Amino acid sequence: MATTPTAEPKTNRIGLTVIDYKGGKTTLCAGCGHNAISERIIDAMYEMGVKPEHVAKFSGIGCSSKSPAYFMSRSHSFNAVHGRMPSVATGALLANHNLIALGVSGDGDTASIGIGQFIHLMRRNLPLIYIIEDNGVYGLTKGQFSATADLGSKLKTGVINDLPPIDTCALAIQLGASFVGRSFSGDKRQLLAMLKAAIAHRGTVMLDVISPCVTFNDHEGSTKSYKYMKDHDEPLQEISFIPSFEDIDVDYDAGTTVDLTMHDGSHLRLRKLDANYDPTDKLLAIKTLSTAHHEGETLTGVFYIDPNKPTFMDLLHVTDEPLATLPAEATRPPKAVLDEVMESLR
């Protein structure tokens, strides 16, 4: 045994091992799509070499919103009230715009109780990665429909959904999010590439990730089951991501591949499976989503991206140093100011 050479644990570009990105043990059901998403978040953060202490995690209420406890324990995390994570994340970023903000929500937390805050978050293009772990049902309250459940989708109890779904991607694109995509918890490669691109992006990234609920919505008749996704997942592109710190491979076919330079110098390469798709065209994105929906296909991929849109923080023109840690000298004006104001009130 003494002769067996111990391999150095593999480290990323900032010298951390993947263990440094782990969280607590999951309490979600075995096979839950959310666990796979947590794993991909760990991989993406590790591979991108993000310092865990620079990340702030946010969530609302529901199965999805528990998951930040299951990855990256070295990052601060805020588990807010139901449907109100966007406001908490907004406030935290106002206080410290250097934080890399990652929000995890669910379809109920986002599209029902949280739709108001979701809408205004998208409008502001806050620098935040917003992930919807979308399974079409309320898991923690035992399987009621959510507002992303497809028309005609069936509950375990046999109840048929008779209301149309909210397409959170179309909504986000229309409202102003600058990076919008959909993925599937079962598609490791696609989801990882999208998450890495999300980390490189500046602005709101809205990722709707279909994440089957093995307990309440994985049966025949569900449109959010593993089987349904296997049959109906229609990737729009093949996605590859080349981070800014890696050598760029110059070879790509400009006729079939869109190469997007991200804000930090990374490259997002989308090899078009549909020859005409342009991910910088808002109207086309919304039309494409509607068409796919009409045809009963679950389109995945990067639907829309604007790498240079000003974020909410840009509009506020705050100091480079976080407001949270400005010293008293910077936040309490001198006595002369009070004297001047008092004089004007005499």
Add this chain to the structure above:
Amino acid sequence: MASTDLIAQEVSRHDDSRRFVNDFSLQVATVNGSGSQSANTILLRSIFQMGIPVSGKNLFPSNIAGLPTWYTIRANKHGYIGRKKEIDFLIAMNQETAREDVLSLSPGGAVLYDEPMNLASLRPDLTFYPVPFDKIVATVCPEAKLRKLVKNMIYVGVMAHLLGLDMVQLEKALRKQFARKQKAADLNWGAAKAGFDYAASTLTKKDPCRVERMDKTAGKIIVDGNTAAALGCMFAGVTVVTWYPITPSSSLVETLIDYMKRYRIRPDGKATFAIVQAEDELAAIGMVFGAGWAGARSMTATAGPGISLMAEFAGLGYYAEIPAVIWNIQRVGPSTGMPTRTAQGDVLFTAFLSHGDTQHIMLFPASVEECFTMAQDAFNLAEWFQTPVFVMSDLDLGMNNWMSDPFLYPTQPIERGKVLSKEDLDRLGGFARYKDVDGDGIGYRTLPGTEHPAAAYFVRGSGHNEKAQYTERPDDYENNMLRLAHKFDTARTRVPKSVETGSGHERVGIIAYGTSHWAIIESRDQLRDEHGLETDYLRIRAYPFPREVQDFIENHERVYVVEQNRDGQLFDLLRLDLPVEQVAKLRSIAHCNGLPLDARSVTDELMNLEGN
């Protein structure tokens, strides 16, 4: 005194001739949107500049244009600046309310009115001064569309003559009001002079309301509570403000925006603050807590309906222990209530805002000066105790003009509370977020972004142990809740102390808070002068109640708790807090009609309860 006693009547009439010198209440009845606010402010300032203590109260509708509005100016040589129940002089500019306004005047009062309204026959005991406003305004304001606005300045001129106002002071006040509008200033000054000349040549002074120069306002300022609060927040070092417009709190944030743009932007154009108008109060308070958690001095300002919406988050803030300052500029409830009228009606609800066992620190500013100082107290307490702090102002304080000594530059430092830095963590190795290390119930926190592997913790509204880990263990839950109760108890020693006045040896005590204060100081004089009843007075300035509250009640036979709501809300809070033998000493005087509390109502009710 028998009314048939002729000599007594003579004496009283003689007294009357001086009684209304620098002591009267005048009311301007108009419609909102008619631009009378400038005229009323100039009238108020002219009296103020003559050295006479004065206060102005705007009684306005929840409407933009066309509904009745009353503005009351009280001049008082003794310095009473609370509302006076009786109106002595009416300026009737609104046909719709004129009749009722005239009928409600105190006997012997006077009415200045727009001539076509023909009010003189309504009451034989009043003095009537008809003024042909339209005729006069036509001579001084050639532009017809401006006449509606300029018309108001004519009553200012007429009043200057009738009250004996110094025209030099009036012009000074007028030019201050229109400081950046030379043309408007000249036009309005012309109108004021025309009003004065008309009165001088046509009207015969018959009523007793007059002003005479005094020296009681030298060095003082006039300001509304929302402006004072805004200034207090700026000097408290607020960095994040998130809000949703609601009357009567909107002007607090709007004024703050003005000041911050002027004084908190660095030469390089970068702001040392972020102010965000949120989509609703749910988001406003969520942003406040997000920012407070991340280390900013964050605040919002709202009123009753907003407080209701913030209830869920308030519980999270309490339980997850996040600093926040929430200004509640109280208005009349329940529900939408009367949005432009004043009350102290959210006290009980705010004290326990949210489900479960929740308690909140509340501060009760009574003056514009306290709006300024308590802003600083609120931020320091919020960060020290890591909890939301509610500053319970009201519409009367927030939106009305109050005379005050100038505010003093803060002497208390900006206290950020128990925050561990990277260096602290290097030394300690780690920390437990909700552990009571110092015995005061307050744990240590870290800010997101702190560069240490042990800095992070998971903040949640669900059950948690000392290490901020999820728990459903009965002992963990109970220990944490008991620590929170202990922390709240610690706050009793740190919140602003109560203010006691009086000899301390009287049998009867009075407890009040917030704007009720102004009626109490006047009522205590009435009780002494008219009824021979001396009282002691304790003004409570914070919840949880500091210990001196119990001492005060202990030392008195009976204690009247005076406030502006229907149910006696602070009275109820006291009953929950006090030992049972003290509860028996309390009596409630609650006033709820949407008008600021007046001394006469307190005096009458108190004497009634005293059995007289």
